[in-house]
Amino acid sequence: DEKTDSEVAYGHRGMTLEEDLNVTNRYYIETDQAVIYKKPTPIQIVHVDYPKRSAAKITEAYFRRASTTDYNGIYKGKYIDFEAKETTHAHYIPLKNFHAHQVEHMKRIKRHGGIGFIIVKFTQSSETFLLDADFLAVYWDASLTGGRKSIPKQLFQEHGHLIPQNYLPRIDYLRVVKEVYF
């Protein structure tokens, strides 16, 4: 079952959603369509060595939980904010993939006039959806008072938007944003 180089490239096997989005965002910047970046992973730095004649070396640090979503930027004059997640479950994504700070952050963004959404890849089917952050907020809040602890794929199919996948841009989410929010 050998693949040619171009088949492998086109299908970009093994690429995570994050890698695909990084390539996509770089493409949007290079073609001057939008300026959207993934924020760096927040790190708590405990110890740094400063060796002579070479770069400072961090020798003890820990991962911190982000207080916001991972991606933000500007598109057609509007503030854009989103979180991206993969799920291996065929029919739902567990809400524990998100955390309270992120949901609060997205509520704030929408209240202040920004565009907020989640991008979720169902890895079994390789389908990637965009879903407005309001739906995440509704499911999140319901889960705190006994509601289900996941968002069904059916919600993405009915109220979300399947994102076209190409060679470049790989995950063309701005095409969806343009249709849905403009």
Place this chain on the structure above:
Amino acid sequence: DEKTDSEVAYGHRGMTLEEDLNVTNRYYIETDQAVIYKKPTPIQIVHVDYPKRSAAKITEAYFRRASTTDYNGIYKGKYIDFEAKETTHAHYIPLKNFHAHQVEHMKRIKRHGGIGFIIVKFTQSSETFLLDADFLAVYWDASLTGGRKSIPKQLFQEHGHLIPQNYLPRIDYLRVVKEVYF
């Protein structure tokens, strides 16, 4: 020369511009005026230990240069983007406090309809100014073709805006943004 607690707090001696901005941004979020954060410092992680029963520990990592500015977010429905710097020079800030990627980033932001500026603190006088990113771009580009390698304080006084400093918010830059851009 003892100070009472409230004098120390009010003057917040020893606070860096970054610390003051973090407190200010937290205040803006808590009072629901804006949603603006400093991005985490970008780190290149080389090695992580995963000890049993305790948190993952990064044991080798290096600082990376950011491709964007440090701060962004949303205010009154508009995308906001800025870089903040301190200078110990009384009459100018050297352009080497910024780097090419940041200047390019701010040009892009303005082209896409965002609000972009720099916040510069002259530590000798404790004055902090907001200056539109267009001025940085003009000085930056001129420096590449033989122009001066710094921005004079006089430019901040003539074309920038002195930011009011209070107990809270400490560096009330949104008051200036509201006047200048809205």
